[in-house]
Amino acid sequence: MQIGISLQNNWGVEDVQSLVQLARKAEELGFASVWLHDHVFNAAHVYNRIGKKPYYEPLTLLSYVAACTQRVGLGTSVLVLPYHNPLRLAKIAATLDVLSGGRLLLGVGVGGVPQESEALGSPYAERGAITDEAIAIMKELWTKEDPSFAGKYYRFSDMPFSPKPLQKPHFPVLIGGNSRAAIRRAVRLGNGWHPFAISLETLLEGMHSLREYAQQAGRDMAEIPVSVSLPLGTPTPRGDALGTEPHGIVDKIQAFASVGVQLLVITGNTGNIAETLPAMDMLAREVLPVFQ
Numbered sequence: 001m002q003i004g005i006s007l008q009n010n011w012g013v014e015d016v017q018s019l020v021q022l023a024r025k026a027e028e029l030g031f032a033s034v035w036l037h038d039h040v041f042n043a044a045h046v047y048n049r050i051g052k053k054p055y056y057e058p059l060t061l062l063s064y065v066a067a068c069t070q071r072v073g074l075g076t077s078v079l080v081l082p083y084h085n086p087l088r089l090a091k092i093a094a095t096l097d098v099l100s101g102g103r104l105l106l107g108v109g110v111g112g113v114p115q116e117s118e119a120l121g122s123p124y125a126e127r128g129a130i131t132d133e134a135i136a137i138m139k140e141l142w143t144k145e146d147p148s149f150a151g152k153y154y155r156f157s158d159m160p161f162s163p164k165p166l167q168k169p170h171f172p173v174l175i176g177g178n179s180r181a182a183i184r185r186a187v188r189l190g191n192g193w194h195p196f197a198i199s200l201e202t203l204l205e206g207m208h209s210l211r212e213y214a215q216q217a218g219r220d221m222a223e224i225p226v227s228v229s230l231p232l233g234t235p236t237p238r239g240d241a242l243g244t245e246p247h248g249i250v251d252k253i254q255a256f257a258s259v260g261v262q263l264l265v266i267t268g269n270t271g272n273i274a275e276t277l278p279a280m281d282m283l284a285r286e287v288l289p290v291f292q
Contacts, residue, residue: 001257001291004033004075004265005280009061011271012053018273023065026072029284030292033073033105035265036061038080040120044113050271059092066100074100077229077265078107078176078194082122086134086154090141094165102166107194109176128181135173135189142170174227180209186224187213196229197239200255203228207259227263228256232279242266246286253291
């Protein structure tokens with residue numbers, strides 16, 4: 001079990017350099033990876049959480065973090081694909097992978113804020129189809145010497161694309177979301193399934209579906225590893241959580257590891273860096289050694 005940690009760009013932290021410091025500290029403490037999140041507007045649940053405070057762009061911040069670290073993986077949990085031009089995103093992500101020495105983990109999802117999608121010119125009702133096409137386009141660009149594509153939203157041919165990702169054939173594309181649609185997308189197009197704040201019971205149901213879909217598609221389950229994002233704190237009606245005490249956190253992580261989860265991303269529940277730092281120290285002291 002690898003354990004990564006969120007840099008909390010989604011919690012309205014005013015000082016962006018403090019997020020960079022979190023990344024440096026995460027590497028020093030032995031976390032496997034650091035993760036950032038994606039929204040353009042502070043709308044819906046984002047506004048309810050942070051109001052008008054900053055929500056920093058993930059790939060820009062990860063590029064800066066890449067320059068300030070050496071080992072730690074660089075993940076997105078998750079990029080909302082319908083918000084991004086997939087041709088531009090393919091180049092940005094490949095550049096980041098090369099720049100970082102092959103450390104990128106690209107989590108992607110369809111999004112869940114209609115007004116944000118519409119503001120970005122992306123029809124919310126078509127977000128699934130847009131996401132599927134975007135993944136297919138990016139994989140074409142990353143893996144083919146002479147890429148071409150003819151889809152509903154984009155078409156291109158007869159133009160070279162570079163750079164290619166350093167990781168071969170490309171870095172993992174993790175499909176975020178807890179729904180059946182996300183699980184099916186992970187089997188069709190992904191290199192992993194990445195649900196959020198999911199209970200062990202619901203995860204087991206999802207993994208059963210994942211195996212069924214993989215069998216039908218002729219894919220080996222080893223090609224679709226499961227990673228989970230869970231917050232510190234107590235469970236709520238909206239989702240599960242790891243708890244706050246070291247012993248309980250270890251027990252919860254071991255339960256997820258026992259069913260085959262290979263990566264856990266621990267997310268925060270505060271924008272107060274003064275609270276985050278002691279929590280990271282506790283995790284490094286009491287939790288990480290159990291799984292290393």
